[in-house]
Amino acid sequence: MIEHLEEVPLSAPSPDAPFRMAIQYVNRPNLDFRGFAGTIASGSISVGESITVLPSGKNATVKAIVTYDGDLESASTAQAITLTLNEEIDISRGNIIIKTGAPISVSDAITANLVWMDEEPFIVGKSYLFKRASTVTSAVVEGIDYRVDVNTQVHHEAHELGLNDIGSVRLVLGSSLVFDTYEENRQTGGFILIDKITNNTVAAGMITGSTQKEAKKVGGASEFEVEFNALVRRHFPHWNAEIVT
Numbered sequence: 001m002i003e004h005l006e007e008v009p010l011s012a013p014s015p016d017a018p019f020r021m022a023i024q025y026v027n028r029p030n031l032d033f034r035g036f037a038g039t040i041a042s043g044s045i046s047v048g049e050s051i052t053v054l055p056s057g058k059n060a061t062v063k064a065i066v067t068y069d070g071d072l073e074s075a076s077t078a079q080a081i082t083l084t085l086n087e088e089i090d091i092s093r094g095n096i097i098i099k100t101g102a103p104i105s106v107s108d109a110i111t112a113n114l115v116w117m118d119e120e121p122f123i124v125g126k127s128y129l130f131k132r133a134s135t136v137t138s139a140v141v142e143g144i145d146y147r148v149d150v151n152t153q154v155h156h157e158a159h160e161l162g163l164n165d166i167g168s169v170r171l172v173l174g175s176s177l178v179f180d181t182y183e184e185n186r187q188t189g190g191f192i193l194i195d196k197i198t199n200n201t202v203a204a205g206m207i208t209g210s211t212q213k214e215a216k217k218v219g220g221a222s223e224f225e226v227e228f229n230a231l232v233r234r235h236f237p238h239w240n241a242e243i244v245t
Contacts, residue, residue: 017077018104019043019051020180020188021097022133027082035066035082036091041133041187043099044076045083050100053091054178059100060087094135096178096188104180104188107210108173109142113182115166118195118202122161122169128202130173132191138174139193142211145169170211182206 020041027035045051045062052059065072066082075081083097091097098104116122123141130139145168147158161167182189193203 017042017185018102018180019045019097019099020104020185021045021081021083022135022188023091023093023095023097024134025093026091033084034088035084036097037080037082038097038134039080040075040077042077042185044074045099046074047072051083051085051097052100052102053089054096054098054104055106055176056090056095058089060085060089062086094133096135104178105210106176106178108176109211110171110173110177110179110207111145111209111211112169112171112191112205112207113166114161114169114193114203114205116161116163116203118200119163120195120202122165122167122203124159127196129194129196130171130177130191131194132177132179133187135177137177139171142170142172168208169205179207181208183208 020043021038022041023036023038025037027033027037045065047062047065050059050061063084063086065075066084067075067080072081096104114122122144124143125141127138127140130137144158144161146155147161147165147167148155150166155168158165158167161169178188180188189207191205191207192201193205194200195202
């Protein structure tokens with residue numbers, strides 16, 4: 001089995017996939033240079049193309065693609081690059097850059113398939129740290145839809161997940177998340193959960209969708225406003241607060 005797995009050919013990433021890049025570092029060594037560094041998760045980008053930064057929703061055009069080996073006219077999946085832009089817009093670590101007009105989901109309430117890897121059970125109501133690439137936020141367990149029997153693939157009702165259990169769960173996040181489903185993009189659709197007390201990685205997850213009826217693009221609301229809105233809607237549902245983006 002090991003020999004077979006080592007020889008299985010891997011499919012090459014498609015250059016036609018939607019462009020996705022999470023910002024890992026804002027590079028500003030002096031007043032004359034401001035670059036946004038990261039590794040391209042999928043797709044390609046070229047100098048002169050229009051990009052959108054999420055969750056702010058601000059647009060800009062690519063001025064240069066900077067690498068250790070020199071500037072490029074274009075770059076694609078798995079390349080580590082630094083983008084400089086023609087416009088001055090606010091971009092922070094954890095933001096996602098996409099091509100302007102490309103569809104992507106934004107929500108603070110997601111569904112996911114979860115592999116639980118901790119001896120302490122995964123239970124409804126508990127809060128964890130949610131980490132996807134350079135994005136870190138809180139995640140509260142809203143519910144467990146079912147647990148999967150790994151031998152029969154049958155779905156069983158569950159109130160908790162134990163060590164090595166696999167299940168479908170609902171999470172409410174502390175801030176709006178820009179994402180694709182795992183089926184669409186493994187880089188923007190995969191995540192881990194971290195125990196806030198022990199700092200141990202307790203689960204690996206694959207985003208399957210949003211529990212909101214419609215995923216929206218984040219607009220001009222501040223991070224505090226988005227988080228406060230999520231808090232109000234979680235604890236005071238009878239107020240019928242609209243989603244702030």
